Amino acid sequence: MSTQPQNTDAALSSEFGGDPTETVTPLSKDNTFHLLQNERRRMALAYLNEQTGTVEMRDVAEQVAAWENDTTVQQLHSDERQRVYIALYQTHLPKLDDEGVIEYNQSRGLIETTPHVADLCEYIDIPQLAAEADADTTAPVETDSSTAPLGDYEFEWSDYYLGLSGLSTLTLLASSAGLIPASIIPQFAIVVLVVTAFALSAAGQAVMARIA
Template sequence: MKSTHGGTLSTTAANTTQADTPQNVDADDTKPELLHKDTVYHLLQNERRRLALRFLREVEPETDLGEMAVQVAAWENGVTTEAVTSDMRQRVYIALYQSHLPKLAEEGVLNYDKDRKHISRTAAAAQLDRYLTLDDRPEAPAETGSDQTAHVAVTAVGLLVLLASQVSAGFNPLTLAVTLALVAVIAVQQFGLPTLPVAN
């Protein structure tokens, strides 16, 4: 501390300010915020939003709206980009421009310049990658053993009811033969053909 004619000059405050100031802070060295599961669900529940994200991941991480619209329209209609008609492209273009891209940009998974129609992928989009597949259509669940058994049981009951009605109405050999044949077919489908012993 030094004394002057104008009073006392303290260097403590200046030193404290310098010590508290962070050095070499990189403003871009920040991780994106984790997306809430409800946000993820809302973003991915729409097929065109999924396809837009898929385009940025698989085709170009930075693109313009026209190029994206053509590819998304091709995926939607199961055709090549060369086969996309102007109507196909226009429907996708308008929906992306007015609704889907602004929503994705709002949640931070892409950058969208609406005036320049320029789109680029952000680091936050990586959180959605595991939900994006080559085919966005859900696969039909495989039929389990219990489902197969239930199906066979319902069919068998139906055949028994048919047989009982025929018996009550009067014996019909043809109906009996058809019923037994159907039972045999169902048994083969459910349990397979029997294996015959082979003599050594």
């Protein structure tokens, strides 16, 4: 009995949960403009447009981080790499997947492109991307859910949660030591306030991720 060769399209369909033979629906102008608003998405698209076959998500993150920091992948610092990785993982690649631009297997970190990638790249000035990444500008830009500019400091959610945790711990310790009289603020009320602060922070981050 002869063995039939594996169907490559079928294998990709099984891997990414899509049908490679289905007709690709053109993106609307609104979706096109929204997807191209963010510089990291433009860089990710530019990189993906130069690749063939299945692409490792980590490779995309490293190249985008290198462009942003005007350096090479080999010279990237871990924090530079991690900042971009988190933003792509949590926000930008899922959005491109939702819009049908890519097929993104988030759990395995694998990406398969669709013809939409080339279509979107027609609107991107590829040679200008690296220059934009390190150019100073006063024009308002869209920010990622993981970071937001604050003067000369780039806000990080990880720093925020670390600070909130420290403040909450100090407050609870002060209450336990009697430095905050229970007659003024009961310890139970402090616990409720701490839990509420974390819940509202998580909700705010989730909303920013959806908007980005």
